[in-house]
Amino acid sequence: MSILDHEQVLIRTGPRSRLPVIVAVHSSTLGQAVGGCRLWHYADWRDGLADALRLSAGMTAKCAVAGLANGGGKTVVAVPPGVELDAALRRAVLDDVADTIASLDGGYATGPDVGTTPQDMAVIGERTPHVFCKPAEHGGSGDSSPATALGTLAALRAVSRRLHGTRALAGVRLSLVGLGSVGMRLARLLAEEGADLLVSDIDPAKRAASEELGATWVSPEEALTADADILVPAALGGILTGDVVPRLRCSAIAGPANNQLATEAVAGLLHRRGIVWVPDYVVSAGGVINALTLELHHETPAAARERVEAIEHTVADLLDTAEHRQMTPAQAAKDLVRLRLDAPSATASTE
Ligand code: PHE
Structure with missing residues (x-):
């Protein structure tokens, strides 16, 4: 860039x-x-x-895919x-x-x-x-991390449906890297769903809280390369490098961390290994969707929640499009961003 x-x-x-x-x-x-x-x-x-x-x-891509006029x-x-x-x-x-x-x-x-x-x-x-x-x-909408976690949960339902044919997350093996404000809330939501959870953080103080949820605590490196259905990056960016890809043992990757790919080429490497990667900017849009729906559009919390939960459909559509067009979800998402940026009035009129 x-x-x-x-x-x-x-x-x-x-x-x-x-x-x-x-x-x-x-x-x-x-x-x-x-x-x-x-x-x-x-x-x-x-x-x-x-x-x-x-x-x-x-953020440009995040807002465009989320259908926000920002x-x-x-x-x-x-x-x-x-x-x-x-x-x-x-x-x-x-x-x-x-x-x-x-x-x-x-x-x-x-x-x-x-x-x-x-x-x-x-x-x-x-x-x-x-x-x-x-x-x-x-006068603001407060902490955006609960909505980001909720949006990630919605994305994970769509991924689960793609992998197993059901949006239920009970028994799905998830490996969560990072228990910050979004990661910890997400862990709680997933535990409530009955997911089979591996969790990790660089801060060992997070261990007790995660074990109370019934999750299994592992090191960040073990979580990254765990044998899991879905890997969920929820820490800082850049964790998916060319070196890491051959060691991954997950079927899919979807998480709220921004900038997960160390380089754009990693999307292709993941695809070739048969790993479904859902772009971070699609998964993590819940926080900004919630804040803007409440503070700019003055809609109700229920309406904001509905828009955040619609991330499930956005991800499902992207995965379908990628399959039909035989491209990566990353490419399908990029095409959608381009389309929306090239036709801004069409996006604005759907607001
Ligand atoms: N920082 C968050 C993001 O990356 C959330 C956010 C940004 C929320 C701007 C509101 C406004 O999306």
Whole structure:
């Protein structure tokens, strides 16, 4: 991907925090660009820039496939190694982020992402109205992770139907990599469904909670290469590399982590191994669908839930299309994105 794929990219040293603040607006073809604010450690700010470029393009695809009249963007604050974000520095950087977003004058709105919370969105909201998912008491729709988990569950039903002919997840062997705010909620939902769960996280403190759910705790490496029906990536991106593919023993991969493929070529490698990979941007759309349905379209929570659960049909359609056209689900999803971006008015009129 070249930088010219993006409409604009702002990179500045936050005047208060002295930290690199990066806002990438990939596309506003379908409407205002949206995408979360990632506050994370990077060895080099350029790694944060690379993440912002990829993640913002992912948001364009996510919104397009979800049928939202929005484009894609992303904010990344690249915290250097060894820098600890105490309360004062956190406040400073959120103010810097807010001013940067405000300077875009509504062209881009942010929300929570890895490393930020609804409370952080309330802080950003003190300086700009272009922020989703503030806590309810501040007038926002709050934490987006329950909806992201629910949308992932819907996607998993469609995958299960493809593998076993039934959307029920009872007894389906799932291997979950990452128990962050989305992963842990998803584990709970899957346990309630009676799924046969392997779980893992780099943080051993997550073990007790997962075992209470009846899940089997394994190392992240074991979870990644486990003999399972569906592998569910729910941690940071890039876990599906060319080296990992030959060692995978799952039938399908579908999870909420953004940017799962280390390179685009991995989609083809997975396909050749007979592994069904559902693009992350299709699976993980629940959070943004929920926030936008409630906060932009002012619909009811029941209507938002229905739109999130419709991810099941979106995934089922993609898997069918891929089969009929003898292409990967990744290619089928890409074609759908292209179609929607080329005919923005058709998307908008279905809103
Ligand atoms: N950060 C989440 C995502 O990647 C969710 C989100 C973004 C929610 C923007 C609301 C607005 O989709």
